Amino acid sequence: MQLILLAISLAGLTSAMDIEKRYSKSSSEMYYEAVNDDLARYTVLALGCAAAAYYIWHLSFRFSAHLRRLSSFSDDRQRYFVSAHDTFSWVKEHIIYAALFRTRHNQEMQLSSAINMGTLPSRFHAFLVTGIVAMNVALCCVTTPYGSTEKTLAGVVRNRTGTMATVNLIPLIIMAGRNNPLIAMLHVPFDTWNLLHRWLGRIVVLEALAHVFAWAIPKGQEKGWKVVAMALGGSSFLFTGLVAAAAFAALLVHSPSPIRHAFYETFLHLHFAIAAVSMGFLWVHLNGLAAQTYLLAAIILWALERTTRLLVILYRNCGRKSTTATIEAMPGDAMRITLRVARPWSFRPGQHIYLYIPSVGWWTSHPFSVGWSDTEDNMSDEKSLPLTKSDLLSAPQKETISLLVRRRTGMTDKLFQRAANSMGTPLTVRAFAEGPYGNIHTMDSYGxxxxxxxxxxxxxxxxxxxxxxxxxxxxxxxxxxxxxxxxxxxxxxxxxxxxxxxxxxxxxxxxxxxxxxxxxxxxxxxxxxxxxxxxxxxxxxxxxxxxxxxxxxxxxxxxxxxxxxxxxxxxxxxxxxxxxxxxxxxxxxxxxxxxx
Ligand SMILES: Cc1cc2nc3c(=O)[nH]c(=O)nc-3n(C[C@H](O)[C@H](O)[C@H](O)COP(=O)(O)OP(=O)(O)OC[C@H]3O[C@@H](n4cnc5c(N)ncnc54)[C@H](O)[C@@H]3O)c2cc1C
The missing domain is CATH 3.40.50.80 (Nucleotide-binding domain of ferredoxin-NADP reductase (FNR) module)
Structure with a gap:
């Protein structure tokens, strides 16, 4: 009897949900939907404005650095530039360069050699993170009808947090990408974007959970938790939403610093797979709703980033020749890797590449700074020795990129062992290089x-x-x-x-x-x-x-x-x-x- 009652109420609840979702929107619901949509746009706009403001601020510094460099050409002593500007030096000392509390920022907090708790953000990073958190809290709270009934309030909170979680996926995806165009535009390094990605990710998970609870708690109190459980199983709209939220929560659970650092590749692959699952289920959940557009934008950005990476790898490494890596094991657990690249590419100081060595690390890629780049004559055998001056001039030249790599415990360890076991002759393997990335700092304007x-x-x-x-x-x-x-x-x-x-x-x-x-x-x-x-x-x-x-x-x-x-x-x-x-x-x- 209980089961029949449960099934009847469940059928009523789920169909009511669908009807409620699609057809019977009251004027206040339509009003709040419009407000949510506006606030979602304001989020993107606010982040865009913050980026634009930073761009202008940074552009003025780049411009003054450029003038400083130009003026140095006729002034060897450069005295005018030695003394500090009062305000800027204060800002640099107390905000931009400052550690959050005293002096510790980059030194990792290690519980043991295997457990790395990560680093403390700098004071400037902490301001950025606080700004993003404050903006999200404010946007989730403004215009909510606190004086109205619990049901109405929960409905508004549910839709608001759901919309905010979805729109935040757009900056979340941009921040995670190697090819994030803002790195070059704003001269903000990838590690800062990565930090913001982690914090925004936490916010998205909290918003997604608030969205679920704002639906489930009032329903549970009104109809009972069994009905809620059956409703989740009986409606694809509710079920897909729940799976998406659970997948978001899983992303949070498997991402703490000790796990990330100890099992980086496993973390990365899981992160990618769970993110894809969450987006897939979210897509079905949002079918026909306005927020689906934000998800679409996030998915397109993700696809674009991945496609760019693939095209860069193909362009850099595939042609008439392919890229090879010659690895020399060195004293002190280090390796010098010389890449002979398929196509010439130029590097600026401070840039890094991602290196793929399939015979050791399959499809995984690791970032390494470029230590040296050169061109070498490609005359390895006697047949190709130059006989005339024109032979010499037309001799093919091969571009080389050199890296210095420290042996760690994963791919670099396997590579080191293979190089060390290659009986004194350098080990040469097929490789792929992706890049160049980075180079946001120039030292050209400093005397x-x-x-x-x-x-x-x-x-x-x-x-x-x-x-x-x-x-x-x-x-x-x-x-x-x-x-x-x-x-x-x-x-x-x-x-x-x-x-x-x-x-x-x-x-x-x-x-x-x-x-x-x-x-x-x-x-x-x-x-x-x-x-x-x-x-x-x-x-x-x-x-x-x-x-x-x-x-x-x-x-x-x-x-x-x-x-x-x-x-x-x-x-x-x-x-x-x-x-x-x-x-x-x-x-x-x-x-x-x-x-x-
Ligand atoms: C921008 C940048 C430039 C770098 N340049 C150099 C360099 O010139 N020379 C050098 O020796 N090292 C460099 N590193 C560090 C180097 O990428 C890692 O030491 C290497 O990826 C470790 O590989 P592993 O599988 O042996 O790591 P593991 O022993 O499994 O892990 C060691 C550490 O490396 C980190 N790590 C592992 N894989 C990656 C990855 N794919 N991406 C980012 N971090 C990872 C882990 O989080 C962990 O903290 C650079 C790192 C960055 C971010």
Missing amino acids: TVMLFAGGVGITHHVPFVRHLVAGFADGTVAARRVTLVWIIQSPEHLEWIRPWMTKILAMDRRREVLRIMLFVTRPRNTKEIQSPSATVQMFPGRPNIDTLIGMEVENQIGAMGVLVCGNGGLSDDVRKVCRRRQAHSNLDYVEESFSW
Whole structure:
């Protein structure tokens, strides 16, 4: 009897739902639907306006940096640019460069060597996240009829949160993409977008859950929870909505930092699959509703991003020749990888590529900074040796891209083992390179440049050094003092970049502009620590960052740019010193963390 009653009420409830959904909208429902639609558009508009405002702010800085660079061509001392601007230096010290609380930002919080809890956002990032959270809370709450009946209020909250969750998928998808056009436009790095993606994702999940509960709780209280359960099973509209919300919740549950960092590839594949499932079910759930348009926009953006990646991979790697990777295992668990690419492509300092090595990592891709790029003569056998001058001129040249890779525990570990086991001959395998990505920072307008690198972080800095030394000789950059500080554990690690450094040290007018300071933290004996020249010096132990930056500030020419790439502790130390120096010196701080 109970079951019959349940079935009758269920049939009534589900058909009523469908009728309610499609035909019987009261004037107040139509009003709130219009309001929801407006608010959804305001969300996109507000984010667009924020991006536009940032673009204008950033454009003014780029313009002034460009003027600074131009003026340096006729002014070697660049005195005008040495002193700090009061307001900007305050903003940089207390907001843009500041860690959230004291000094810790990039140093990971590790419970053990395997459990990485991630990093704390910077103060500026925290402002951005707070802004997004506040905007969503405000838009979910405004115009809701708090004085009306519980049922009416729940209905408005349900539709509002559902609409907001859907419209937020548009920025959520944009932020997740490697090809996010805002990276190049706003010069905001991918790791910042990734952070915003994570926070917006959390908001979407909370909105989706609020949407479900705002429907289920009043219904459960009115008709009983069994009826609610049966209704969910009996209506495809309700069921697909529930599955989509559950899939969103699953995305949240499997994404915390320790899981992401410990099982990155598994996380990525699951994330992709669950996101696809949630969107599929959401599509059916929203059939015929206005919010389906937002979902469509999100799906199109996702498809466009994926298609762009595929086209880039095909274009870069497939032609008459294909891309190969030659891997040399190096001391200190590192590898030098030389890619011979199918088509030539040019790189700017600070750019990275995604590397696919199917024989080791299947279809997975890993980001690596480009350490060096060159052209080499493609004459590997005797038959192709040049006989005449025209042979020499028309000889095919092969573009090479070199990477320096540290062995970790996944794909890089397998690759290292294969290279180490290849009996002294470098291992050559088929590879695919996707890119270039990044390059949002230029050091061309700084009279004084300091580059701090820890371990393989040097690979990020070598192209900057090469570019600045060449630019100094050609008179195309402002740099007059370039100091490279590299912290390594053993002198053996110098081998990692020996061929590149040999070329840099032989560059025209290098001695006038470049100084290299090597700090060896674990030398086996003091004899290993020998400075080859006055411009290339070697020291035992760790550097005193404050002293090094202080020395450069005392002799500062023009504005000073400090770039760091190393472990989180090094970045935090350099950031702390750079913040302290803001009041007295025009000093910009930039970091690359090799992580997100
Ligand atoms: C912009 C950028 C540039 C980088 N450049 C270099 C470089 O020049 N040299 C270098 O040695 N390392 C670089 N890295 C780090 C490098 O990508 C990882 O060490 C590498 O992907 C680890 O692969 P694995 O399978 O051995 O990782 P695991 O041992 O499984 O994981 C080690 C760490 O790498 C992270 N990781 C794993 N796979 C990826 C991935 N596909 N994308 C992003 N992070 C991942 C994990 O979250 C984890 O924190 C860079 C990272 C970024 C984000």
